[in-house]
Amino acid sequence: MSIISKTVIFKRTLATKLSPEEAKKQAAQLAMQSLKDFGSLLSNSSEDTQPIDTEPIFENPQLFATLSLLHQGQVLKELQDKFDKKWQKLTLKDKQLGYYIAYGDWGVREKFINWNTNEPPLDLPFSIPSQVKLKNPTPTTVIKKLPPVNLNETEVRKEQFDIKKMDGVTKFFIYLVVFISLLAISRDKNIGEIGKPQQIIIEDKYEKQRQARLKQQEEEEEKLRVELEQKRQLELELAKKNKKWYYLWLK
Secondary structure, eight states: OOHHHHHHHHHHHHHSOOOHHHHHHHHHHHHHHHHHHHHHHHSOOOGGGSOOOOHHHHHOGGGGGGSOHHHHHHHHHHHHHHHTSOGGGOOHHHHHHHHHHHHSSSGGGTTOTTTTSSSOOTTOSSOSSOOOSOSSOOTTOOOOOOOOOOGGGSHHHHTTTOOSOOOHHHHHHHHHHHHHHHHHHHHHHHHTTTTSOOOOOOOOHHHHHHHHHHHHHHHHHHHHHHHHHHHHHHHHHHHHHTOOHHHHHHO
16 A cells, blocks of 8 residues: 555545544554555565576576575475475476586586586596406406595696685785784784783772671670670679578578
8 A cells, every 4th residue: 555545545534524433444454554564664675585486497407507595595495395206207307407406517517518418527536448457357356446536636626626726805814814913913012011901999988888887787786795695694693692591501
């Protein structure tokens, strides 16, 4: 509901006198629509975060590489849902898309241009054709393991595993971090004892006064207790002196 339609409703409400129930209903509708309009302003309606139509991706699997990570996840979710069901129901397009995602020339396999041919992969870990020493092996022929092949030494992978090369932005940030670290170490070393922050002790005078009052109160209570104890001892001694001699004889 646009602002114009709200204005029309408001004018119509002024022109025609509504009953109390109709007025409450109309006010509730306007309030609800206002909340919806406010929510639409806060919501992110960017196309980058909205779901896409995946049908063109299934028609042309090579479009998968051009998608964002969010949309690639959407396509993978739909494809995974199909693979989780009966495989007999998979179409040829579903299989082709799954094959391209696994072996296509995108991502780290961007230079694998022969992915859709019958040629072996460019980083195959053994040579073709295999070199056979014996044409007629016997049951006693010893079979040895093939020598290991490092994938990072294959031509198509050398650039990916070349750790010596580094882009300019990464170099800049590394040098910047090293420079700041050396500057901080030099600054800390040259400041010495003089540059150390002084410890500031904050004293609360009100807390001191409260502690003094508590201490004085405890001393007064202790003094009063001692006086009461002394008074009680005197009363006991006087009571003993006032006893008659026949009390002792009877006892």
